Amino acid sequence: MGRVRTLVRDTLGTLLSAIGMTDLSRRQAGRLLVVTFHRVLPQALREKYPFPGLAVTPEELSWFLAFLKDHAPPAPLAPAFESWQNAPAGNAPTIAVTFDDAQWDNYEYARPVLQHHGIKATFYAPVNAVGTEQSLWHDRLGFAVRELLGKGEEHQLKEALSDRELPCLPHLDSDSVTQAAKTLPPEQRHNLVEALVRATGTTTCPEWNRLMNWEELKTLAQDGHEIGSHGLSHELLPQCTEQVLTREVVESKSRIEERLGRDVLSFCYPNGDVDDRTEGAVRTAGYKAAVSTRWGTNSTATSPWSLRRCDINSAHFVDRHGTLSRSRAALRLSGLQPGL
Structure with missing residues (x-):
């Protein structure tokens, strides 16, 4: 088609x-x-x-x-x-x-x-x-998601997302997580970004x-x-x-x-x-x-x-x-x- x-x-x-x-x-x-x-x-x-x-x-x-x-x-x-x-x-x-x-x-x-x-x-x-x-919040989130998935740490990503009031994700990738994060109030969105960055153990952004x-x-x-x-x-x-x-x-x-x-x-x-x-x-x-x-x-x-x-x-x-x-x-x- x-x-x-x-x-x-x-x-x-x-x-x-x-x-x-x-x-x-x-x-x-x-x-x-x-x-x-x-x-x-x-x-x-x-x-x-x-x-x-x-x-x-x-x-x-x-x-x-x-x-x-x-x-x-x-x-x-x-x-x-x-x-x-x-x-x-x-x-x-x-x-x-x-x-x-x-x-x-x-x-x-x-x-x-x-x-x-x-x-x-x-x-x-x-x-x-x-x-x-400092990169913009969506880039920090996107690189963090990419880093976690690239290292095979999908469980850590899901854990960081689990207690958030996020809509259902169509895919577990940077685009989907970022779009979902935009629905959160500013403080909750910032907390999510920081949690994902911490989970990577790196600064994430090149x-x-x-x-x-x-x-x-x-x-x-x-x-x-x-x-x-x-x-x-x-x-x-x-x-x-x-x-x-x-x-x-x-x-x-x-x-x-x-x-x-x-x-x-x-x-x-x-x-x-x-x-x-x-x-x-x-x-x-x-x-x-x-x-x-x-x-x-x-x-x-x-x-x-x-x-x-x-x-x-x-x-x-x-x-x-x-x-x-x-x-x-x-x-x-x-x-x-x-x-x-």
């Missing part, structure tokens, strides 16, 4: 592309298309990362940027949003490129690719982890998994890239108290502005989680725009503080031969069949 579905998808993509039905310049004309990247890792490192779907290789990133450039000149979120708001509906989409989490690999591997293509982007930084050796430091972020800003806020601690904001929520959106903005000497104009909701209260807090804090992880493009009716994005998982853009496909990318980003 999977092979048949893939063949149908590829055939449909090729046919629709040939007649211009999935041409982004036509399908998304006058709309704001925001694409999302997370990790940019060489294949050897991606194979070691517990969430490979969040990573593209430098070569894949270059392919995607070239594809986007063929339809409109990509830009950082804030200037792209401003020009899109001020310009009448045109014959092409407005395209913004964003990177979540400000990981060191974005500086090491994405920056040269962006320079090669002459593209500026937005990097969203979770402020408390910038310049530290050195290359760190975030950027302030000097690296400053260099990106000097290159012309936008640095936006991803909160302080990558907390899931709808779960936070009013006091914590306000601190996450206000203090993160002021600290980046103080360290970089530039206005912070846009916000990225950690995990994409946003509700009316969270959106209101971000708007009140003075951000001009904010992005979620809801799939899709944006019309002028979309709230500036709840913009949709298209997350780039390279596995969703390859044809049945495993090759990145322009017709497949056009079909997925056209809005006709994003789930194919």
Whole structure:
């Protein structure tokens, strides 16, 4: 069934592309298309990362940027949003490129690719982890689960999970445990992460998994890239108290502005989680725009503080031969069949 579905998808993509039905310049004309990247890792490192779907290789990133450039000149979120708001509906989409989490690999591997293509982007930084050796909570959890399963210590993993109020896990792997952990209140989630890390007996995360430091972020800003806020601690904001929520959106903005000497104009909701209260807090804090992880493009009716994005998982853009496909990318980003 999977092979048949893939063949149908590829055939449909090729046919629709040939007649211009999935041409982004036509399908998304006058709309704001925001694409999302997370990790940019060489294949050897991606194979070691517990969430490979969040990573593209430098070569894949270059392919995607070239594809986007063929339809409109990509830009950082804030200037792209401003020009899109001020310009009448045109014959092409407005395209913004964003990177979540400000990981060191974005500086090491994405920056040269962006320079090669002459593209500026937005990097969203979770402020408390910038310049530290501390990985974000989901990476610590993911590496811990991978470490325990890799050592054949499934019993220790199950024991650490047993007394938690977690939903039923479809699989015992990093993805499933992380998704389940997101349902826990913040304190319980942090306790689970610490329990799993202790069970490994190691620090679990490799050195290359760190975030950027302030000097690296400053260099990106000097290159012309936008640095936006991803909160302080990558907390899931709808779960936070009013006091914590306000601190996450206000203090993160002021600290980046103080360290970089530039206005912070846009916000990225950690995990994409946003509700009316969270959106209101971000708007009140003075951000001009904010992005979620809801799939899709944006019309002028979309709230500036709840913009949709298209997350780039390279596995969703390859044809049945495993090759990145322009017709497949056009079909997925056209809005006709994003789930194919």
